[in-house]
Amino acid sequence: MSIILKAENISKQYRLGLVGTGTLKHDFNRFWHRIRGKEDPYLKVGGVNDRTKKATEDYVWALQDINFEVEEGEVLGIIGKNGAGKSTLLKILSQVTSPTTGTIKSRGRIASLLEVGTGFHPELTGRENIYLNGAILGMTKAEIASKIDEIIDFSGCELYIDTPTKRYSSGMTVRLAFAVAAHLEPDIMVIDEVLAVGDAEFQKKAVGKMQDISRGQGRTVLFVSHNMAAVKSLCTRCIVLDNGGLAFNGHTDEAIDFYLKLNSSNRGIRNNSIFNPNEFEYSPHVRPVSISVGAVGKALEEPIEFEDEIEFKIQFNKLSENIQIDTTLQIKDSKGNYVISCGSGLSQNIENKNETGTVEHSVRFPSSFFSSEEFFVNVLFVENKKTVTVKLDDIISFQVLESTRKLGEWMGKSIAPIKIKLDWFLSTHD
Amino acid sequence: MEVLYQIMNKQQDQWLFEISSKRKLIDLNFKEIWRYRDLLVLFIKRDIVTVYKQTVLGPLWFFIQPFFTSVIFTLVFNNIASISTGFVPAFLFNLSGITAWNYFKICLTGTSNTFRSNAGIFGKVYFPRFIVPLSKVISNLFKFGIQLLILIGFYIYYLVNGAQISLSVYTLLFPVYILLMMLFGLGVGMILSTWTTKYRDISILMSFVMQMLMYVSAVPYPLAEIQKKQPEYAWVVEYNPITHIIEGFRYILFNPPGVAFNWTPLLYVSLLATALFLVGLILFNRTEKTFIDTV
Numbered sequence: 001m002s003i004i005l006k007a008e009n010i011s012k013q014y015r016l017g018l019v020g021t022g023t024l025k026h027d028f029n030r031f032w033h034r035i036r037g038k039e040d041p042y043l044k045v046g047g048v049n050d051r052t053k054k055a056t057e058d059y060v061w062a063l064q065d066i067n068f069e070v071e072e073g074e075v076l077g078i079i080g081k082n083g084a085g086k087s088t089l090l091k092i093l094s095q096v097t098s099p100t101t102g103t104i105k106s107r108g109r110i111a112s113l114l115e116v117g118t119g120f121h122p123e124l125t126g127r128e129n130i131y132l133n134g135a136i137l138g139m140t141k142a143e144i145a146s147k148i149d150e151i152i153d154f155s156g157c158e159l160y161i162d163t164p165t166k167r168y169s170s171g172m173t174v175r176l177a178f179a180v181a182a183h184l185e186p187d188i189m190v191i192d193e194v195l196a197v198g199d200a201e202f203q204k205k206a207v208g209k210m211q212d213i214s215r216g217q218g219r220t221v222l223f224v225s226h227n228m229a230a231v232k233s234l235c236t237r238c239i240v241l242d243n244g245g246l247a248f249n250g251h252t253d254e255a256i257d258f259y260l261k262l263n264s265s266n267r268g269i270r271n272n273s274i275f276n277p278n279e280f281e282y283s284p285h286v287r288p289v290s291i292s293v294g295a296v297g298k299a300l301e302e303p304i305e306f307e308d309e310i311e312f313k314i315q316f317n318k319l320s321e322n323i324q325i326d327t328t329l330q331i332k333d334s335k336g337n338y339v340i341s342c343g344s345g346l347s348q349n350i351e352n353k354n355e356t357g358t359v360e361h362s363v364r365f366p367s368s369f370f371s372s373e374e375f376f377v378n379v380l381f382v383e384n385k386k387t388v389t390v391k392l393d394d395i396i397s398f399q400v401l402e403s404t405r406k407l408g409e410w411m412g413k414s415i416a417p418i419k420i421k422l423d424w425f426l427s428t429h430d
Numbered sequence: 431m432e433v434l435y436q437i438m439n440k441q442q443d444q445w446l447f448e449i450s451s452k453r454k455l456i457d458l459n460f461k462e463i464w465r466y467r468d469l470l471v472l473f474i475k476r477d478i479v480t481v482y483k484q485t486v487l488g489p490l491w492f493f494i495q496p497f498f499t500s501v502i503f504t505l506v507f508n509n510i511a512s513i514s515t516g517f518v519p520a521f522l523f524n525l526s527g528i529t530a531w532n533y534f535k536i537c538l539t540g541t542s543n544t545f546r547s548n549a550g551i552f553g554k555v556y557f558p559r560f561i562v563p564l565s566k567v568i569s570n571l572f573k574f575g576i577q578l579l580i581l582i583g584f585y586i587y588y589l590v591n592g593a594q595i596s597l598s599v600y601t602l603l604f605p606v607y608i609l610l611m612m613l614f615g616l617g618v619g620m621i622l623s624t625w626t627t628k629y630r631d632i633s634i635l636m637s638f639v640m641q642m643l644m645y646v647s648a649v650p651y652p653l654a655e656i657q658k659k660q661p662e663y664a665w666v667v668e669y670n671p672i673t674h675i676i677e678g679f680r681y682i683l684f685n686p687p688g689v690a691f692n693w694t695p696l697l698y699v700s701l702l703a704t705a706l707f708l709v710g711l712i713l714f715n716r717t718e719k720t721f722i723d724t725v
Binding site (some may be wrong): 014095099102105107109110119132137 | 444445446447448449465466468471472473476479483497552553555556557564609626628720722723
């Protein structure tokens with residue numbers, strides 16, 4: 001296979017802050033250097049693109065020294081956190097802006113679906129907008145005319161096709177826009193998060209179309225997404241961007257693992273808390289030692305997947321006899337709503353009245369239970385089933401991933417934090 | 431083995447295109463613009479179709495603005511301030527000047543706002559940016575054409591009423607003057623567009639500078655009049671190239687008796703317009719690559 005796209009030393013520098021008199025001063029200085037044939041004085045400076053830290057310089061490198069190659073017919077995934085430089089890379093690839101240094105060489109035309117519906121004019125009808133949008137994306141009128149029936153059919157907006165698009169619902173506009181974009185035929189296609197649009201039925205159609213594009217027609221695709229399920233099912237290889245640099249380049253599964261570890265350490269996901277024995281002195285009977293959550297049969301650092309059983313372990317020092325200590329988990333979803341309360345008080349197995357020393361309570365949640373999002377956990381220690389002696393808010397958190405859905409299945413996010421797998425029974429009545 | 435290596439090497443060098451940080455001075459890719467010609471046509475169509483959607487009077491608005499401006503100019507400058515317009519009826523004189531000026535003005539302001547008003551599209555997809563000002567200049571021809579109709583209407587009216595105006599062989603220069611207005615509008619507009627992306631001051635400045643420019647471009651009075659009444663300041667108007675476009679435009683329409691056509695200003699304006707257009711093109715091409723970072 002031959003290389004169709006090659007990025008060499010791509011870097012992009014941005015100026016921080018507002019455009020004002022300072023900009024004018026720098027512009028003059030840059031101009032003064034240029035007419036004397038010197039290098040741009042501001043290219044030497046620039047901090048690393050880490051938005052959590054306070055800026056120390058006026059310039060930042062949104063991308064720095066990115067090198068990669070794409071083979072013909074390959075579906076390359078580009079993953080990274082928000083602000084890692086994905087969008088900047090896509091903008092450079094789609095020629096919206098040019099890199100500060102470096103070159104991209106291509107053997108084919110690149111078309112991008114950065115955001116569908118670009119250039120839609122609300123006063124024009126659906127049909128007129130198909131032509132306009134298609135032409136903006138690089139199709140000729142004849143090409144569009146030959147595909148117009150297919151596009152209208154794919155969008156499912158036939159009834160409204162001669163109505164101005166300002167009368168459309170937002171869903172219809174998106175469908176129409178995606179339909180146009182999906183019928184582009186460039187050599188290299190850049191796709192950014194388009195799977196997040198529309199309802200379930202339309203998503204299925206869209207993913208099917210994507211599958212055709214990448215598999216059936218042998219098109220080269222660069223696919224950017226936060227949706228690991230989609231990345232896993234579509235991409236053969238991935239690059240991971242982190243703080244503007246290329247952090248990983250390799251097989252999709254390894255790349256996703258790499259990304260998830262990077263993600264959890266950066267986003268403050270803490271699935272293991274260990275306590276200083278001198279803390280929490282306000283209870284005479286209990287000293288927490290450690291609290292952890294992880295997938296059964298996996299190390300704590302490994303990502304928790306939807307199919308894994310999830311185990312919570314609470315270790316504490318019990319200082320007094322003749323007192324029953326129960327533990328309770330309060331689990332919140334990423335929006336902060338309490339979704340589960342689960343206490344050992346309801347279990348027959350926890351009878352520790354006469355114990356002292358280090359005690360461990362553990363509980364397992366079944367596989368296929370939590371949907372793919374982040375959860376935050378409060379841990380409560382309860383004395384004699386009536387008094388809360390220690391309450392630890394948000395003491396651990398965990399993230400569940402769903403990455404093994406089949407291609408063509410629904411790729412969207414589950415609407416509820418709990419997505420439970422139960423046995424269903426079929427019976428027929430004649 | 432060596433041969434194979436060479437073949438591979440050769441293949442490696444055959445890239446279709448390159449996205450690079452390096453800039454060429456003039457990078458206008460005519461082949462690419464030609465490839466996007468359908469887009470140009472669709473943009474023109476969009477601009478014409480959408481302006482007067484959901485208005486009752488529709489394209490009639492194109493008539494109303496120049497008509498009333500001419501009425502006011504005639505009242506103020508010719509009736510109250512008694513500026514002489516020679517053989518040409520004052521109203522017709524003003525109407526022709528305003529029609530030409532309007533076209534030039536809309537070409538210039540439309541072009542200078544290219545990057546700002548299209549930041550949304552430009553930030554998402556690539557196509558040759560030059561298509562946008564080009565489509566503006568061409569779609570405005572439609573508006574100009576309609577305004578020309580009203581001018582022709584009044585022209586015939588005054589001709590029937592015995593005004594000493596006539597067409598001549600110089601009327602054939604009409605397309606040349608249109609082209610000059612286009613080139614000037616595009617050239618100056620593109621130069622300004624490179625600044626408006628970064629510094630908004632320019633677009634604020636533009637609105638009143640255009641107003642003042644109209645008065646020093648001999649729109650509401652003939653050039654001869656200011657040379658006669660204010661000879662010490664006349665040079666401002668004389669050096670202004672727009673003056674000569676407006677003056678020439680009026681000459682070829684009215685062919686005033688006893689005045690010979692002067693080729694020198696036409697030559698001067700043509701050279702200047704071409705030069706400005708080329709400079710504008712260079713700057714525009716430089717800006718289009720990175721404007722999205724500063725707009």
